[in-house]
Amino acid sequence: MLSLNVTVQGDKVVIAGLQKIGSGIEKAKDRALVSVAKGIHRDAFDWLSGAGAKATGVQAGGYPVPVRTGHLRGHLDWLMPGASKTGPAGTFSAGRNEVVIYDSALYSRVIHEGLGSSAKFGPRRYLTDALARFNQGERIMRIFEEEIQVEIAKGG
Numbered sequence: 647m648l649s650l651n652v653t654v655q656g657d658k659v660v661i662a663g664l665q666k667i668g669s670g671i672e673k674a675k676d677r678a679l680v681s682v683a684k685g686i687h688r689d690a691f692d693w694l695s696g697a698g699a700k701a702t703g704v705q706a707g708g709y710p711v712p713v714r715t716g717h718l719r720g721h722l723d724w725l726m727p728g729a730s731k732t733g734p735a736g737t738f739s740a741g742r743n744e745v746v747i748y749d750s751a752l753y754s755r756v757i758h759e760g761l762g763s764s765a766k767f768g769p770r771r772y773l774t775d776a777l778a779r780f781n782q783g784e785r786i787m788r789i790f791e792e793e794i795q796v797e798i799a800k801g802g
Contacts, residue, residue: 650786650787650790652777652781652786654771654773654774654777656755656758656759657735657748657749657754657755657758657773658738658746658747658748658749658773659686659746659747659748659773659774659776659777660740660744660745660746661679661682661683661744661745661746661786662741662743662744671794671797673797674790674793674794674796674797675727675743675790675793675794676726676727677793678789678790678792678793678794679726679727679743679744679745680726680745681789681793682745682780682786682789682790683724683725683726683745683746683747684724685780685785686724686747686773686776686777686780687722687723687724687747687776688776689775689776689777689779689780690722690747690749690772690773690775690776691719691722692710692776693709693710693711693770693772693775693776694710694711694713694718694719694722694772695710695711695713695719696708696709696710696711696712696713697712697713698712698713698714706767707764707766707767709770710770710772711757711770711772717751718749718751718753718754718757720751721733721734721735721749721750721751721754722747722748722749723747723748723749723750724745724746724747724748725738725739725740725745725746725748726740726745727740727741727742727743727744727745728740728741728742731750733750733751734750734751734752735749735750735751735752735754735755736750738750747773747776748773749773757770757772758770758771758772758773758774759771
C-alpha cells in the first residue's frame with residue numbers, strides 16, 4: 647500500500663511521504679506529483695478568481711477571493727520535486743519526493759488565515775479548499791496508483 651501524507655502548513659500545501667517507493671517507480675511518482683500539483687494549483691487559482699465589486703457589488707472580504715489587482719493570484723505557484731523558489735514572502739522548497747503549492751504574495755497568509763486586516767472577514771482558505779476539492783474521492787491516491795500501474799505495465 648502506498649503511504650502518502652498531504653498537509654496544509656500555513657501558506658502552502660505539502661505532499662510527501664513517498665520515500666519508500668523503489669527506484670523503478672521514480673518516473674511514475676514524479677508524473678503523479680506534477681499532476682496533483684497542477685490540479686491543486688488550478689483549483690486554488692479558481693478560489694482566487696472571485697468577481698470583484700465592479701462586476702457583482704461584492705466588496706472586499708468575499709469568497710472566492712475577489713480579484714482586485716490579481717497580485718495574490720499572480721503569486722500562486724507550485725514547485726516540482728527538489729525545486730526551490732524565492733518570492734516576496736520568502737523561499738519555498740520541495741524535497742525530492744514532494745511538491746509544494748504556495749502563494750508568495752506578502753499578504754497571502756493574512757487572507758488565507760483571516761489575520762490582521764482580514765480578521766473581520768475571517769479565513770478564506772483557498773489552498774485548503776483547493777486541496778479538498780481536488781482530492782474528492784481520494785483522487786490524489788488514485789492518480790498515484792494509476793501512474794504506478796502505467797509504469798509496472800511498461801516493465802518499470
